[in-house]
Amino acid sequence: MADHDAIILGAGAAGMMCASVGGQRGRQVLLVDHADAPGKKILISGGGRCNFTNIHTAADRYLSANPHFVKSALGRYTAQDFIALVERYGIAWHEKTLGQLFCDGSARQIVAMLAEECAKGGVTMALGQSVSAIEHGDGLFRVTLGDRVHRAPALVLATGGPSIPKMGATGFAYDVARQFGLSVVQPRPALVPFTLGPEEALFQSLSGVSAEVEVRWNKTRFREAALFTHRGLSGPAMLQISSYWQHRTPINVNFLPDRAADWLLAEKRERPRTSLRKILAQALTERLADTLLERIELQGEIGNLSDKLLRQAGAKLSDWAFVPSGTEGYAKAEVTVGGIATAGLSSRSMEAAKMPGLYAIGEAVDVTGWLGGYNFQWAWASGWAAGQAI
Template sequence: MPSITTTDVVVLGAGAAGMMCAIEAGRRGRSVAVIDHAKAPGEKIRISGGGRCNFTNMHCAPANFLSENKHFAISALKSFTQHDFIARVKARGIAFHEKTLGQLFCDGSAREIIAMLTDDMRDAGVRLELATDIQEVGQVEGGFETRTSSGTWHSQSLVIATGGKSIPKMGATGLGYDIARQFGHSVTETRAGLVPFTWASNMHESWGGLSGASLDVQASCNGAEFDEAMLFTHRGLSGPAMLQLSSYWREGDSVTIDLAPGSNLAAHIKAERGKRPKVSAWTVIGEVLPKRLAQQLGQAAGDKVSRLADLSNAAIDEIVAGIHSFSLVPGGTEGYRTAEVTLGGVDTAKVNQKTMESRLVPGLHFIGEVMDVTGHLGGHNFQWAWSSGVAAGRSA
């Protein structure tokens, strides 16, 4: 007969949010078990930031998050801020540095963050059950029953920290959404976020050859605008600017890109016309933009005028306008396979924003990526994991 273990809190998921929640609950004297099907905890932490973990952002604020309820994240983010997590990192002696736009990374390895969390769980008396499949979850008298491949757990509180669908090769599933629906919660539309775009079929052959070229751009879509780097790949467009926009993009929408933000390109070309009248406009543009990109833009424009001397001011202005407002309709995105996050999730309407507790089922909590709260690129999603985890851990 399968064993039955009784504990105060069961946390499903040993990721950033789940471990943070377990630490807080354990420190309150609650008995806690964290269950995950993975063989190691914190796998998304381990691979993030090129193995150095972009663990938070100095400028993290509610404005950095997408949700059908844009106010939902405010309470948790204020209750446990990026500065609170940074204090824990410093106390642990983990060296870190700030990159662009407030992004904080470990100087060494992301494994240092994982070790900090697992050590804190151990010190708080948390039991960690890995390589354990979750088979069935239900309500019983006094709380919840969680049946797993290694036995059954009875708990007063149940915390769903199973993440979203992004990066399925790491074991990501929609389990958390299924559990939410089982208990009467609705789930908003889910889709891949912070993910590279793919070329439309009519652009793949000609534009795919720019793979490896990168530049700083100002990119916009559906009212969102980002000033960051863009990278051309064989498959499409990547880099921070494109990953950010992907969270706002819908199939069929166009993306507008200023390929030379902040530059007075028209004045530069007109000045060069007086110095080098026989030179092509696209040659001059190739001295400002990546050369291969300038050549491709010229080919795409079908420009047959080769000499600057033959271009009027109006013609130069028209060429430059196309560079400052380059527009395309992506064919799609690379999907969950390479997405950093899942947009959408458990609807926040029936969840307490201070405790992450279900308003439908007392003792049931949802935290982290499984919820309809998605951060911008740059450490914001980890901060949501820390903040929502702490919020639930203080009440579960």
């Protein structure tokens, strides 16, 4: 005998969305989380202001083994739909850059809104409780919390991926998925800073320096700020490209994305008596120019340098190769690439084909958005889709 219509594991963005939508459709929903309060990852997002969506949301801004999988859910619950919900609650917001929307106040407003939406749907919350066993039989999932067994015909996996383990994140969703015959695409940290090896130690002196760059890996490019750290490379541009990067391959950085290929030759004609260092310091910053010039090994008045050498210097500055030694791992990763394979899920309802009644949503699934609110929009859209189906 079922005591709920659906049990949702994980009271984060996707889980709360799913619970509120299901509950408001009249379903008896139990929302479970091992944390003592809902939405913990939401609270730390966007520097505490929650970059809750992106107005440029589109399928091509997501990584997945099946890039078409996201289209149905994103098309049925859009950024505008979530904005409308935020505005119904009177939460003030602003666009920062590149379509990124943030709360004017605090991320707590988003968590409070979702908690209120769950309350409107009569959702039962079981917080601070760990799942000790999950079984299935006679069309019901049996979830053991402490010494109590809860039964429901629908079970939703919304426990995210292993990013930010200090907040209690684990690969729990993958274990449950495998238990019921679903496959998992090998997970790895994404939206994560790079580390550089000892041969790049020169750049450690730049810790704290940032610059607007274009970073490239294969054919994928991002133009945003890059930040040098004492361990390597960070900043939005680096976090973005990290989701695509594969181990032991180079990333290429254009330090002067607004300059023409032969800009140094033009400078030579216009001000031949000026030192190359001064010209680069004006185009970049002194610290960055000095460090790059140390590698290029060119100095003196620009008029005394051959066109060939200047062309080579310009080419290097616009396509500087770094080979990261690795990344800072799940501890610093905002999200996870990989996860429960989309091939086994319905793109419309998020239900598992092999296991009717089992759903997977949000970051637990092999769908990863760009930096800038895209992962939240996937959480809302996939949570809404499953909430309509449970």
